Amino acid sequence: MTTDMGRAPRLTHHEARQRLAHERNSRLAQLRAIEESAPHADEDLQAAQTAAIERVLEEIDAAGRRLSDGSYGACNSCRTTIPVERLEILPYARFCVGCQQRAS
DSSP: OBOOTTSOOBOOHHHHHHHHHHHHHHHHHHHHHHHHTGGGSOHHHHHHHHHHHHHHHHHHHHHHHHHHHTOTTBOTTTOOBOOHHHHHHOTTOOSOHHHHHHHO
């Protein structure tokens, strides 16, 4: 995390890339666990879990593209900087908390 005088702290490109990679690896491990439990699991539950994880993987990929094009860390709605604390917890966040709450 870097800080400039008068500017909000931000994740460095490297830190953001690491967090996104960690999130991706975690979700891929979840998918493997679901696949391994296939013979013993409820098919509808398994399909729902797989779909939810795949949506998160899409969000992670989109965050990677934002990181590459320089728009990472800016709210997709109001364009303000997403607080670093939010990005540390949810590195693929597209919206600041206020805009996310309004969208929900």
